[in-house]
Amino acid sequence: MKPxxxxxxxxxxxxxxxxxxxxxxxxxxxxRTRVLRFVFASVGDMDLAESLTQDCFFKAxxxxxxxxxxxxxxxxxxxxxxxxxxxxxxxxxxxxxxxxGRAHSEEIREWPDRTISPEDKAAVNEQVQAVWEATATxxxxxxxxxFLRYVEDLDICEIAQSTGxxxxxxxxxxxxAVRGIRKRLGESK
Amino acid sequence: MSDHLSPDRFANCFVEGPTSLELQHITECTECRAGLxxxxxxxxxxxxxxxxxxxxxxxxxxxxxxxxxxxxxxGPEVIAVPKWRWVLTAAAxxxxxxxxxxxxxxxxxxxxxxxxxxxxxDTLMDAIxxxxxxxxxxxxxxxxxxxxxxxxxxSGGVR
Numbered sequence: 001m002k003p004x005x006x007x008x009x010x011x012x013x014x015x016x017x018x019x020x021x022x023x024x025x026x027x028x029x030x031x032r033t034r035v036l037r038f039v040f041a042s043v044g045d046m047d048l049a050e051s052l053t054q055d056c057f058f059k060a061x062x063x064x065x066x067x068x069x070x071x072x073x074x075x076x077x078x079x080x081x082x083x084x085x086x087x088x089x090x091x092x093x094x095x096x097x098x099x100x101g102r103a104h105s106e107e108i109r110e111w112p113d114r115t116i117s118p119e120d121k122a123a124v125n126e127q128v129q130a131v132w133e134a135t136a137t138x139x140x141x142x143x144x145x146x147f148l149r150y151v152e153d154l155d156i157c158e159i160a161q162s163t164g165x166x167x168x169x170x171x172x173x174x175x176x177a178v179r180g181i182r183k184r185l186g187e188s189k
Numbered sequence: 190m191s192d193h194l195s196p197d198r199f200a201n202c203f204v205e206g207p208t209s210l211e212l213q214h215i216t217e218c219t220e221c222r223a224g225l226x227x228x229x230x231x232x233x234x235x236x237x238x239x240x241x242x243x244x245x246x247x248x249x250x251x252x253x254x255x256x257x258x259x260x261x262x263x264g265p266e267v268i269a270v271p272k273w274r275w276v277l278t279a280a281a282x283x284x285x286x287x288x289x290x291x292x293x294x295x296x297x298x299x300x301x302x303x304x305x306x307x308x309x310x311d312t313l314m315d316a317i318x319x320x321x322x323x324x325x326x327x328x329x330x331x332x333x334x335x336x337x338x339x340x341x342x343x344s345g346g347v348r
Contacts, residue, residue, distance in 0.1 A: 032247070033243060033244070033247050036243050036247065037239060037243045040239065040242065040243055046246055050246070050250075124234045127235070128238045131234075132235075149204075150232050151235075151239050171205065175197070175201055175204050178200040178228075179199075179200040182196065182228060185228075185231065
């Protein structure tokens with residue numbers, strides 16, 4: 001019998017991720033935030049991120065028959081999103097970074113964390129801004145694996161599946177990304 | 190302590206976790222431990238800022254979707270049709286319905302008139318007499334004009 005509850009649905013999709021595609025509306029509901037988060041981290045512009053996320057689900061819908069369940073649905077969606085981000089970056093390479101720098105500083109000013117004092121908040125915002133700027137100096141692969149690992153919490157295996165890299169290559173890129181960011185932050189001497 | 194974690198070892202330590210030797214060093218070296226903690230907090234703040242921003246955006250999208258929902262109105266919407274459209278519709282009805290009907294009536298009247306002429310007894314008798322008094326069938330009459338008559342033969346034949 002086909003489960004109708006969310007927990008039952010998740011149980012079925014864990015056994016065979018291909019089944020999860022059947023209910024596409026629910027799939028969008030479940031994965032939209034995570035895909036949007038990754039795309040936003042990658043492009044640094046919320047409007048563009050929303051547009052690319054929409055494209056991602058449209059592409060996923062069109063190619064849903066081709067999904068065999070070799071990886072999790074989230075990994076599959078991230079793979080599609082990553083290709084869209086790459087295309088976008090390639091098309092707008094020069095405008096992109098100029099706009100990205102501006103967008104990040106705007107986002108940070110609006111960060112609504114009320115649990116810390118204004119001074120600490122200013123310090124945190126400064127650090128966050130510094131990480132944004134540092135990630136902008138990384139290579140595309142280093143940046144992608146860094147976001148997938150430390151923003152999306154994917155494990156090395158999932159990152160490897162999403163990016164098409166081997167696990168050892170993912171590790172190498174991650175180490176280089178951390179080293180690069182730390183150097184940019186002025187912490188490594 | 191001079192042998193702090195090198196940038197590579199620090200990054201390895203952060204990404205893959207410390208080896209037993211690195212762990213021992215971190216436990217003993219407050220500077221390296223503080224460095225790792227500080228970097229971890231920075232990355233964590235970075236992640237939180239992105240998550241907060243995206244969650245706020247998603248909540249905003251959900252709210253705007255809800256506000257775009259308009260309940261059904263109490264009755265069907267009345268669409269005002271201009272008067273000139275009614276005039277056009279009436280004209281179309283006249284053209285497509287009344288004109289064919291009137292035309293058909295006129296034709297049938299003409300047919301009746303023709304039939305009544307043919308059925309007039311005097312006309313009909315004249316037509317029968319004309320047909321019976323023919324020397325040759327009607328289709329052959331044009332040929333008779335070519336063939337010379339008996340008077341022409343008696344006077345010397347065809348010249």
